[in-house]
Amino acid sequence: xxxxxxxxxxxxxxxxxxxxxxxxxxxxxxxxxxxxxxxxxxxxxxxxxxxxxxxxxxxxxxxxxxxxxxxxxxxxxxxxxxxxxxxxxxxxxxxxxxxxxxxxxxxxxxxxxxxxxxxxxxxxxxxxxxxxxxxxxxxxxxxxxxxxxxxxx
Amino acid sequence: xxxxxxxxxxxxxxxxxxxxxxxxxxxxxxxxxxxxxxxxxxxxxxxxxxxxxxxxxxxxxxxxxxxxxxxxxxxxxxxxxxxxxxxxxxxxxxxxxxxxxxxxxxxxxxxxxxxxxxxxxxxxxxxxxxxxxxxxxxxxxxxxxxxxxxxxxxxxxxxxxxxxxxxxxxxxxxxxxxxxxxxxxxxxxxxxxxxxxxxxxxxxxxxxxxxxxxxxxxxxxxxxxxxxxxxxxxxxxxxxxxxxxxxxxxxxxxxxxxxxxxxxxxxxxxxxxxxxxxxxxxxxxxxxxxxxxxxxxxxxxxxxxxxxxxxxxxxxxxxxxxxxxxxxxxxxxxxxxxxxxxxxxxxxxxxxxxxxxxxxxxxxxxxxxxxxxxxxxxxxxxxxxxxxxxxxxxxxxxxxxxxxxxxxxxxxxxxxxxxxxxxxxxxxxxxxxxxxxxxxxxxxxxxxxxxxxxxxxxxxxxxxxxxxxxxxxxxxxxxxxxxxxxxxxxxxxx
Numbered sequence: 146x147x148x149x150x151x152x153x154x155x156x157x158x159x160x161x162x163x164x165x166x167x168x169x170x171x172x173x174x175x176x177x178x179x180x181x182x183x184x185x186x187x188x189x190x191x192x193x194x195x196x197x198x199x200x201x202x203x204x205x206x207x208x209x210x211x212x213x214x215x216x217x218x219x220x221x222x223x224x225x226x227x228x229x230x231x232x233x234x235x236x237x238x239x240x241x242x243x244x245x246x247x248x249x250x251x252x253x254x255x256x257x258x259x260x261x262x263x264x265x266x267x268x269x270x271x272x273x274x275x276x277x278x279x280x281x282x283x284x285x286x287x288x289x290x291x292x293x294x295x296x297x298x
Numbered sequence: 299x300x301x302x303x304x305x306x307x308x309x310x311x312x313x314x315x316x317x318x319x320x321x322x323x324x325x326x327x328x329x330x331x332x333x334x335x336x337x338x339x340x341x342x343x344x345x346x347x348x349x350x351x352x353x354x355x356x357x358x359x360x361x362x363x364x365x366x367x368x369x370x371x372x373x374x375x376x377x378x379x380x381x382x383x384x385x386x387x388x389x390x391x392x393x394x395x396x397x398x399x400x401x402x403x404x405x406x407x408x409x410x411x412x413x414x415x416x417x418x419x420x421x422x423x424x425x426x427x428x429x430x431x432x433x434x435x436x437x438x439x440x441x442x443x444x445x446x447x448x449x450x451x452x453x454x455x456x457x458x459x460x461x462x463x464x465x466x467x468x469x470x471x472x473x474x475x476x477x478x479x480x481x482x483x484x485x486x487x488x489x490x491x492x493x494x495x496x497x498x499x500x501x502x503x504x505x506x507x508x509x510x511x512x513x514x515x516x517x518x519x520x521x522x523x524x525x526x527x528x529x530x531x532x533x534x535x536x537x538x539x540x541x542x543x544x545x546x547x548x549x550x551x552x553x554x555x556x557x558x559x560x561x562x563x564x565x566x567x568x569x570x571x572x573x574x575x576x577x578x579x580x581x582x583x584x585x586x587x588x589x590x591x592x593x594x595x596x597x598x599x600x601x602x603x604x605x606x607x608x609x610x611x612x613x614x615x616x617x618x619x620x621x622x623x624x625x626x627x628x629x630x631x632x633x634x635x636x637x638x639x640x641x642x643x644x645x646x647x648x649x650x651x652x653x654x655x656x657x658x659x660x661x662x663x664x665x666x667x668x669x670x671x672x673x674x675x676x677x678x679x680x681x682x683x684x685x686x687x688x689x690x691x692x693x694x695x696x697x698x699x700x701x702x703x704x705x706x707x708x709x710x711x712x713x714x715x716x717x718x719x720x721x722x723x724x725x726x727x728x729x730x731x732x733x734x735x736x737x738x739x740x741x742x743x744x745x746x747x748x749x750x751x752x753x754x755x756x757x758x759x760x761x762x763x764x765x766x767x768x769x770x771x772x773x774x775x776x777x778x779x780x781x782x783x784x785x786x787x788x789x790x791x792x
Contacts, residue, residue, distance in 0.1 A: 169481075173484045175753070176742070184474070188467060217727055250692040275700065
């Protein structure tokens, strides 16, 4: 069922691409149309293969490989991880890159079993590495954190 | 000529040049090991400092640092499953499984030694090929280059996954995404939905890091394990020596892939990304045990690593000889020539032959320096694989965010990184191979330019040119290869 869903989604995306680029000038749409139609053809093969029931021994090798894929983890574990990964963006927006990334490392390490002392050391090392490596070394200018006016106040 | 050769090579050993090169090599190693930075960032950061410097010193320093970026990029691919640069992507296919088996030292030995030998080989090829340069480059016009791009994508799509269909879907998706944005020929805004960010085109760094690195961070966070699941660091030193020996044991593969890398490097516009994947495919096809590939085959590391460094020597040839960059990195290096008031081209070879030979010398010596430094530090670098995931995962994510931001200084690239991270995870989970997607993205816009030029100049039957027919036959053979292979296996079984 999962295979049918992602194959159909791929088919739909390629179909939408073809519809969107259909009216572009030929020079702008030539390769896009070729790739779009190729995608439709190939994902149709995948969809048809899913609709037609296959005996276990006749299943293509890639399907067997997907089942023991190391990325095939339960969704209830992946979703909290997604929260952790996405949360770094608002954090660097709000408090800035150097404090944001070091705060992120400190919090993640502490909440996943690290000791307070080692979490603080990890956060400080990250802050120093960003400051000396990127700000001083490369002269990188980070955007002003959104919370800066409030922090000043 | 001989005088220029002696003067050029001799100037490398001037203490100022030599120690500046050493500093550049160390910096290049750091830029290579941090995912998202890479050779182009290295050049972009350092080119402003080249202004006013002696041209020989400036060019040798820039080239030395740029040439070794791929050497250390292989270390990130092996230890973290995150390629330091896009060129190191094939290395992770076999390097990371070796790290998981506790053979990180051996894999690093393979990668670093193959890179060094490849780099030295590339330098030698550059000296030898200079007189033969003209006919080789002229034989490849737009139609041939277009077919070479398509062949590269197809090659990887058929070889990187058990499913040819999924591989080709991934390749087609990569090409489509590379064409998002303003069309350079008609000025049409394609698939941008009114967004200024998308009109500018999707950038390589967020897409590459998102597709390859973010799924690895997800995996680290979910499993909470160290990257090395078996083995111990105690074996690293002996593994390292074993890794060096492996490279010379596979000397014939090393020679072949270094040659392929250097030859592909000569073709303008075809980047190291093609060379490494072609060499990985070649190593797999010619191996007696192709089934080991993807599970820790040392040939899978040696072939692309030798190619990525030998390619730099090849890429220098059209850059210096014609002023046509042999790779994206060389295009940036051309900027340094302009900053220094030099114009690369046929006259450059006449007037500044000593600088040409100094650059060859810099290429050779920097590769040897990088190998010594990386082999010396490998045991310490291997410790990264035993670091707990709860520390490694946020640090890698932080580096990814920083690397993505400092590429173009825009926050939207970080959002793009996460979007492509989700896509990369979905691809990995549902068995769509990621290498053809990335290669499709890298070559898509190039392929379109060559296709447009071919249709305009020759017409729709451009593929009937002699070299095109050979390339088309290779394309058909590549597509048919998995079916022929499975048919032969079935016949063998019955």
